Amino acid sequence: MNILQALFFPPEQPGGVSSMVPYIQERFSKLGWPMELFSLPKRVRGKGQEPVSFDTFDVVHYEGNPIIDKYLQTYRDYVWWTKLRIKKNYDIIHAHHPISALVMKQLYPDIPLVMTIHSSFERELILNGKIVEGGMEHRFLTAVYGELESKAERILTPSASFREYLRPYVKDADRIQVIPNGFDEKRFRPISHENAVVQLITVCRLVPAKGLDVLLRACAQLKARGHAFVLHIIGDGPCREELERLAQELNLYDDIIFYGYMLHPEEFMPFFDVFVLPSRAEAFGSVFAEAALCWLALVGTNVGGIAEQIDDGVNGLLVEPENPAALCNALEKVVSDRDYRYNMARAAWNKAKKAYSLQRVIAQLKQVYTEIKPEPEAAE
Template sequence: MQNHTAELTRSLDRLGVNQIVLTTRPPGSPAEERLATGARVVRVGAPVRHLRQGYGMYAALRAPSLAAGADLIHAHQGEDLAVLPVAASLAAAYDLPLVVTVHASLRHTLRVSGPRSLALKVVGTAVEAWGKRRAGHVIALTSRMAGRLCRDGLPPDRVHVIPSGVDPALFAAAGPDPVVAGLPRPRVVYVGRVHPGKGVLRLVEAMALIRTAETAAHLAIVGDGPARPRVEQAVRGYGLTDRVHLLGAVPHDRVPDVLAAADVLVLPSFYEELGSVLLEAMQAALPIVATRVGGIPTVVEDGVNGLLVPPDDPASLASAIGRLLTDPWLARRMAASGRARAAEFAWPALAERVFDVYQRTLGRHETGTRALAADAASERV
């Protein structure tokens, strides 16, 4: 979600939209920085690693001073329960219209695994319903989520489908990342948060099966997150320290170089509303293996630009990866198909559609809109 917000902010800046992005402050990041000519990022010091749902409470202390002079508030709803009510309350207090983009929904996407997650889902469902009713317009990343929102009671004329995008300019000058390129081929990459919901442990299990099948492959895990210790333990447990490489987080502008050095991208998530890294892999002309969950099938067409497998199924994951690694013709065909489709997701065109939603929300047609964007996460992949 953080990459979506950053790229959208840059593209809206080119359209003359002045923006302030309010987000979390991971350790070592500056309190403020300029993202584009008319866009600055303000970070608040929420202890996100230990109190994930606490960001909104910290944001509430800072947001009022930033809202002065804004024309609207754009809330990016993710995992943090408090973001939406803070944004809705701020909009009401300052009489500002509210736009909400739904990246994740506690009601629709949270997997219940115990009492805590069940309580979070119940409370989150109520909070989301309250906040979205106060939004002038709601943006869904996929038609699947848009349909769910309409079934929840939102008027269809207030719900818009605008997916995540990719910036072709970032890939124009991409060259193979030297760290990834230094690994033996073939190279499988995962790019994203190392989070339990991302299925990285299942990918490690799949790599163990691939080794057993005597298919040579190296996996680069590019990202960081709370599940990293468990992933490292699994790598050691399966004896894969020579095959699986945890490279840590990289700035987003290095992702094109990482993908340029890869042979296959894998996204083994248990849930993913869209998955912007899939769009980036398509732009980089990489074949894809992903799970058939959430909105992924709206981006990856099984057998056309990638292979889809059931979630939580290491054997199917290993089989699909092995198929692409051992069939170069199939891999090239899927890579070419993905590259052709990536043009549908170029950020400049998508930003125009978001700007149109702003204008409709404001009820007027003029340039120079000033937006306050609330984003629930700013950690780099």
């Protein structure tokens, strides 16, 4: 079976999807299933000229809005690039972004389409203050889910909570299959170490949706309680300068290291003690599973896929979002008690190894692909 994995970002870009799909490709190739990756390069901008139309709603009603126009132009660019680059047929196309899915179905309507909806662009825009809930952009982006439902032979998503998020925007959410993300264990090498001062780490894009302002305020309270720590922030984004100013205002600047973007943070994480990320929303939160496989204690917010990964008090600690005091209390538990922190990290590693293995994802995807397009031997 010849399969195309259609991404939006190139696979070298940061993020759970981009870091997972190349390993899926490698495993399937070893099984004798040829698999190729396809994505839109960043340099392709403003090339596409074809009109965009959907079956389930009229795009014309949304044109003229800057954010929507940019989305539609990206769609046109993806059409242009796909026509230019793809010259062969595939048995199945598995898309990982709404634009790549809809473009592929438009250009290759007879090829079965699998779509994994990994996250919510509109929710991220709302949390980052770019759009308002119920506004034109929100209505357009949520209408796209119905278009995907009408076009894809199978829709997948990484968490049950995100399937529930999608329910108001599709006709039959129960048809959406949950396949949590999986990770190649070979990428993660826990290291036995003893840090004199507890090392906290967070890895994310520096945007309001990730709640790092809440983390800094929690850390200021933790410092006021007399606990020593260093917070390592890996990632970049539009909020970096604002977060650096906040760190100075909270008298935390000497306790924090801002690294900027790092291509393979999992190579760095095993040297730390606690992973913390107080996201305001998260469809899955791949970085929690990655941190668990690095043998770190986990602290996160009780939202979306994070709450499905962390069993509070067993393999990590959950707090409500927007609550620096609660986050400080959770951090105090893991910072002040080494044995508690160790046991929590060990439990997190055990769960991640079993629940989020790449082999499990391969088996589930193989079943999905063969159900949609049975191999000749299986059909006989």
